[in-house]
Amino acid sequence: MSREYPERPIVGIGAVVIKNDQVLLIRRGKPPRLGGLSLPGGAQKVGETVFEGALREVTEETGVEAEVLGLIDVVDSMTKDDDGRLQFHYTLIDVVCRWTSGEPKAGGDAADALWMPLADIPGLGLWSETQRIIERAAEMMAAVHEVEEELG
Numbered sequence: 001m002s003r004e005y006p007e008r009p010i011v012g013i014g015a016v017v018i019k020n021d022q023v024l025l026i027r028r029g030k031p032p033r034l035g036g037l038s039l040p041g042g043a044q045k046v047g048e049t050v051f052e053g054a055l056r057e058v059t060e061e062t063g064v065e066a067e068v069l070g071l072i073d074v075v076d077s078m079t080k081d082d083d084g085r086l087q088f089h090y091t092l093i094d095v096v097c098r099w100t101s102g103e104p105k106a107g108g109d110a111a112d113a114l115w116m117p118l119a120d121i122p123g124l125g126l127w128s129e130t131q132r133i134i135e136r137a138a139e140m141m142a143a144v145h146e147v148e149e150e151l152g
Helices: 050-062 118-123 128-151
Strands: 010-019 022-028 041-043 065-080 086-101 110-117
Touching (some): 010 050
Parallel strands (some): 010 086
16 A cells, blocks of 8 residues: 555554653655654554564664653644645554664664754744654653652
């Protein structure tokens, strides 16, 4: 099935990888949102879990290794063409990850890969859902750190 004008939604996976006060972003090398900053991610492959797919995409697109901490949210992404026809339809499953090793180097579908300070996210002009997901992931990561500190 083609990704353009699909017969049904495609399951996409996005990973919010956080390292200290930074988030891992890619510059999209393919539509939709070609050239824009986004989360590493892509289509889930047959036979892989969402978490496996998230880690695979992070490694393929950025060279970074991470561990998945949990589910953030599910987002519907639908893009219409100039005639009003549905050109792209993705069901995006976003997960929060903790960086474990590696430095960003673009690969796969990514034209670039970089760390971005979380404080800079509101001013980047990201898709509103991407910004919301990153902000939620940062809140989740802060809660994880709080629990880890309490447990020693």
